[in-house]
Amino acid sequence: MPSTIPLGEALVLPAPAKLNRMLHIIRRRPDGYHELQTLFQFLDVGDTLTLRAREDGEIRLLPHLPGVEPEDNLIVRAARLLQAESDCRLGADIHLDKRLPLGGGLGGGSSDAATTLLGLDTIWGIGLSLERLAELGLTLGADVPVFVHGRSAWAEGIGERLTPVALDTPWFVVIHPGVTVSTSAVFKAPQLTRHTPPITMARALQGGAASWSNDCEPTVRTLYPEVAHALDWLASRAAAMLTGTGACVFGRLGSEAQAEQLLVEVPEGWQAFKACGLNRSPLHVALGRCPSPPKATRHP
Template identity: 75%
Template sequence: MTDATLTLPAPAKLNRLLHIVGRRPDGYHELQTLFQFLDHGDTLRFHRRDDGEIHLAPEIPGVAMEENLILRAARLLQAENGHRLGAEIHLEKRLPLGGGLGGGSSDAATALLGLDALWGLGLSLDRLAELGLTLGADVPVFVRGHAAWGEGVGERLTPVALDTPWFVVIHPGVAVSTPAVFGADELTRNTPPITMARALQGGASSWCNDCEGTVRVLYPPVAEVLDWLSSRAPALLTGTGACVFARLARESDADRLLAEIAGRWQAFKARGLNRSPLHDVLGR
C-alpha cells in the first residue's frame, strides 16, 4: 500500500461466552471464551510522516498519552525493525472506556495493521499478533480478524463461525475495573473446562459469563441494566463489563428495543460479524 493516508475501523468485540477455569501462579486467569466482532467501533486515521515522529490526537480523558495503546503499538512497530517513518494519527472514539468491548485493544490492533500497511513493512499476521500480545491479551484476536474460540488468557485462538444476529448494547454509565473484578474473592474461578465443539453445540442459549455475578455486586448500575434487558431479550455481560448486550433476530427488533431505552442509558445497535471490517478494508 503506497497511499500516505489511511482511514481504518477499530471494531468492538463481544464475549458471547466467558468461563474462568483456573488461576495461574502469575495471577492471570485461565479463560475460555467466544469472541465476535461488531460492525460498530472506533475509527483511526493515519497520515505518514517521514521524520519518525508519532503524534496522536485527541487525548483520551483519564488515559495518559504515554499509556495509550495506539502510541505504544506504533512505537513497538517502529522498534521491530528500526523503521524511520512516523505518523499523524487521529482517533475518533466511540467505544466507552471500561466497557468490555475491547476498544483499547482494537485501537492497538488497528494501529499495528494500519502502520504495517502505511509503512510498507509486510509483517505477517502471526508476527503482528505476537507484538500485539505484549500490549494486551485481547489484541491478538483483533489482529487476526476472525471470530474465535479463545483459551489461555484469551490469546490461544481457533477461528469459528458464529451466528450473526443483531445486538443492542447498553452502557450503564459506569466504568468497570478489570483488576477489581479479577481480584474479587467471590469471583468464580473453577468452572469445569469444556471443548470448543461442546461450546458451539450448546449454542447461545446456554452461554454465560462467569464475571457477571461479581460485577453485579460491585457495580449495581450494571445489575440494573442486566435485569431490565433480560426481561426483554437474551442478555449477557461482555468481558468484565460494563456493557451488556441483547441478542435479537431482526434489525426491527433492535430498533424497537432502542426506542424503549432512549433517555435511560447510552445504547447502540450493531450486527455481529465473523470477519473484522478492518481486514475487509486492508484485504488481509
C-alpha cells in the same frame, strides 16, 4: 516492501468492537493471570483511526483521551512497538474517533492497538505477517491478537490461543449504563468464580447461545449495581449477558427491526446502540488482507 500509501495520505480504518458471547474462568495461574475459555465475535460498530505517515519518526495522537497520558495509550504504544520491531524511521499522525466507551468490555483499546499495528504496517510498507503482528500485540494486551487475526474465535489461555469459528450473526442491542468497570477489581474480587470445569470447543458450540454464560457477571452485578440494573432491564426484553468484565451488556435480537424497536425503549442516561454480529473483522475487509483461515467450526 514499499508502501502503496503515499507519504502524508490518509488511511482511514475501523477498530471494531467485540463481544464475549461466553466467558468461563478455568483457573488462576501462579503469575496472577486467569485461564479463560471464551468466544469472541466482532460487531459492525467501533472506533475509527485515521493514519498518516510522517518523515520525522514522531508519533502524534489526537485527540488525547481524558485521564490517559498519550504515551500510555495503547495506540501510541503499538506504534512505538512496531517502530522498534521493524527499525522503521517513519512516524505517524493518528487521529482517533472514539465511539466505544472506556471500560465497557467491548475491547476498544485492544482493537485500536490492532488497527494501529495493521494500519502502520501498511502505510510504512513493513509487511509483517499477521502471526508476527499478533505476537507483538499480545505484549500489549491479551485481546489484541483476536483483532489482529480478524476472525471470530474460540479462545483459551489468557485469551491468546485462538481457533477460528463461524458463529451465528444476530442483531444486538448493546447498553452502557454509564459506569466504568475496573477489570483489575473484578479479577481480584474474592467471590469471582475461578474454577469452572473446562469444556471442549465442540461442546460449547453444540450447546449454542442458550447455554452460554459469563463467569464475571455475578461479581460485576455485586460490585456495580448500575450494571445489574441494566442487565435486569435488558433480560426482561431479550436474551441478555455481560461482555468481558463489563460494563456493557448486550441483548440478542432476531432482526434489525426488533433491535431498533428496543433502542426506542432504552431509559435516558444509558448509552445504547444496535450492532450486527460479524465473523470477519471490518478492519480486514477494509485492508483486503485477510488470509485464508483454517476451516471454521460452524455453529449448528
